[in-house]
Amino acid sequence: MFWRSKRLWREPGSLKSSYDAVIIGGGLHGLATAYFLARHHGMTDIAVIEKNYIGFGGAGRNTAIVRANQRTQENLPLYKEALELWPVLTRELDFNLMFYNCGNLNLAHSDAAIKAMRLQVASAQYSGIDIKLVDPRECKELIPALDISDRPRYPVFGGMFHPPGGIVRHDAVVWGLARGASKCGVDIHQNTEVTGIAVSGGRVVGVDTGRGRIHTSRVLNSAGGYSAAISSGMLGIRLPISVLTIQAMVTQPLKPFLDHVVSSGMYHCYANQTLKGEVATGAHMDPWPNYTTQCTGHYIKHQAEALSELLPCLRGVKFMRHWAGLADMTPDMAPIMDGNDHIRGYYMNCGWGYFGFKSSTVAGKYMARFISTGECPDILKPFALNRFEQHRLMGETAALVSYSADN
Amino acid sequence: MALLINCPVCGKRNGYEFRYGGEDKGPRPDDESLSQASWCDYVHNNNCVAGIQKEWWFHKDGCGAWFTIYRDTRTNLEADTSADTSIPEVK
Numbered sequence: 001m002f003w004r005s006k007r008l009w010r011e012p013g014s015l016k017s018s019y020d021a022v023i024i025g026g027g028l029h030g031l032a033t034a035y036f037l038a039r040h041h042g043m044t045d046i047a048v049i050e051k052n053y054i055g056f057g058g059a060g061r062n063t064a065i066v067r068a069n070q071r072t073q074e075n076l077p078l079y080k081e082a083l084e085l086w087p088v089l090t091r092e093l094d095f096n097l098m099f100y101n102c103g104n105l106n107l108a109h110s111d112a113a114i115k116a117m118r119l120q121v122a123s124a125q126y127s128g129i130d131i132k133l134v135d136p137r138e139c140k141e142l143i144p145a146l147d148i149s150d151r152p153r154y155p156v157f158g159g160m161f162h163p164p165g166g167i168v169r170h171d172a173v174v175w176g177l178a179r180g181a182s183k184c185g186v187d188i189h190q191n192t193e194v195t196g197i198a199v200s201g202g203r204v205v206g207v208d209t210g211r212g213r214i215h216t217s218r219v220l221n222s223a224g225g226y227s228a229a230i231s232s233g234m235l236g237i238r239l240p241i242s243v244l245t246i247q248a249m250v251t252q253p254l255k256p257f258l259d260h261v262v263s264s265g266m267y268h269c270y271a272n273q274t275l276k277g278e279v280a281t282g283a284h285m286d287p288w289p290n291y292t293t294q295c296t297g298h299y300i301k302h303q304a305e306a307l308s309e310l311l312p313c314l315r316g317v318k319f320m321r322h323w324a325g326l327a328d329m330t331p332d333m334a335p336i337m338d339g340n341d342h343i344r345g346y347y348m349n350c351g352w353g354y355f356g357f358k359s360s361t362v363a364g365k366y367m368a369r370f371i372s373t374g375e376c377p378d379i380l381k382p383f384a385l386n387r388f389e390q391h392r393l394m395g396e397t398a399a400l401v402s403y404s405a406d407n
Numbered sequence: 408m409a410l411l412i413n414c415p416v417c418g419k420r421n422g423y424e425f426r427y428g429g430e431d432k433g434p435r436p437d438d439e440s441l442s443q444a445s446w447c448d449y450v451h452n453n454n455c456v457a458g459i460q461k462e463w464w465f466h467k468d469g470c471g472a473w474f475t476i477y478r479d480t481r482t483n484l485e486a487d488t489s490a491d492t493s494i495p496e497v498k
């Protein structure tokens with residue numbers, strides 16, 4: 001038998017008229033929160049409501065890169081714990097998440113970039129994260145195919161190498177979490193759209209779906225690219241988010257030549273060689289907000305130019321597949337994790353942009369604690385929505401690249 | 408599919424000639440009644456409509472004009488809403 005006839009998770013059939021908590025979105029963050037609620041907090045009467053199929057959003061479209069080399073003291077511990085969770089969850093879920101800790105090399109193309117990296121490396125080391133600065137020769141030792149001559153438009157000045165990062169199989173995370181949550185009793189309703197959130201007396205009382213009303217006192221908005229539209233459209237809570245299409249593509253399979261994830265902010269390009277041999281590469285976001293998820297020739301050309309400058313041996317290699325997803329970007333490149341602020345029982349976990357795969361399990365872990373106790377865990381407190389009002393934006397934006405929608 | 412934007416001066420041009428200038432949020436709140444919340448709302452917050460929105464553009468590689476258009480964020484197509492009053496003005 002080369003196929004499974006049995007689904008990994010239970011199809012719950014009819015939608016119950018009430019649940020202890022309803023989670024909007026069967027993406028990484030929604031499924032992770034459901035799993036931790038059911039498995040670690042004993043809250044098993046939970047519905048995950050997914051408009052399409054689980055993994056339809058960023059969960060199934062990301063380039064699967066994981067790392068912990070963030071910039072700020074608030075973000076570093078969260079991402080560090082996330083990285084440490086992959087082997088733990090692989091065991092706990094009894095599901096091979098294919099964590100491949102091949103290490104990440106970030107390139108610098110100017111003295112200013114090296115200085116910015118020095119600060120980033122020191123901050124990460126201070127949080128106990130394994131990372132170091134490397135010179136161009138060391139970059140070449142790590143990635144022999146890299147062109148460190150002065151021929152490229154942006155020559156390599158050095159970089160930072162982060163050995164514990166790498167790649168995790170993103171579909172496996174979706175399936176593993178869905179199976180784990182389902183085993184504990186969570187109902188995953190696919191092909192069901194949330195159309196409204198009912199509030200009465202400042203509290204959540206229900207969620208409206210295409211299949212009827214669910215009575216509940218707790219709802220989590222983890223709808224990825226659609227979370228900001230849901231928040232403003234259904235509750236009138238406008239968020240500091242811009243939604244942008246972001247594209248990725250893979251080349252034809254090649255013999256192994258690239259042992260690490262390599263990225264360059266200057267070239268707006270990152271790449272790794274998958275276990276199948278394809279070079280998976282991610283591009284920058286569209287420079288204007290849109291929900292199209294359209295692929296454009298603009299980025300094929302851009303990726304081809306960037307990759308053939310950085311890794312000249314890729315010249316003439318063909319792209320095989322090209323896809324796009326949505327990135328919900330905040331102005332400080334840090335997520336919004338909050339709850340019970342304007343409305344009791346309304347929780348949100350969004351603004352994860354193009355970096356919310358690596359952190360999804362740890363975000364789910366702490367959001368589950370938040371939802372089950374009603375108390376915000378200390379580690380999540382800096383991520384509250386009111387930071388924007390209080391001018392406490394986090395410094396997660398790269399010094400050299402501005403990711404704002406209007407740049 | 409590329410984005411085409413209709414500049415009031417230059418006509419239909421490739422979207423990459425322009426710089427997106429944000430959702431149209433109406434006039435800047437006046438200093439008198441300004442609060443942390445209203446300033447934050449004006450500076451940072453968006454409606455993020457999956458549909459037609461009124462928005463600002465700047466013809467940076469062209470004539471330099473700033474202007475507003477209506478665009479469907481699901482298709483990137485400009486919408487002619489000159490006669491349509493059902494599109495709510497963003498507050």
Ligand SMILES: Cc1cc2nc3c(=O)[nH]c(=O)nc-3n(C[C@H](O)[C@H](O)[C@H](O)COP(=O)(O)OP(=O)(O)OC[C@H]3O[C@@H](n4cnc5c(N)ncnc54)[C@H](O)[C@@H]3O)c2cc1C
Binds near residue numbers: 193194359
């Ligand atoms: C091309 C690309 C590359 C990326 N690369 C990386 C990377 O290398 N590393 C990294 O860490 N991150 C990466 N990301 C980001 C990462 O994929 C996202 O941050 C992550 O998927 C966000 O998870 P989520 O659960 O919030 O949203 P999603 O995974 O998008 O899930 C949201 C779900 O909500 C559903 N939904 C929406 N509206 C409704 C509704 N009204 N009712 C019910 N359901 C609804 C959607 O169908 C979707 O399934 C990348 C993203 C893209 C698009």
Ligand SMILES: [Zn+2]
Binds near residue numbers: 416469470472
């Ligand atoms: Zn013009």
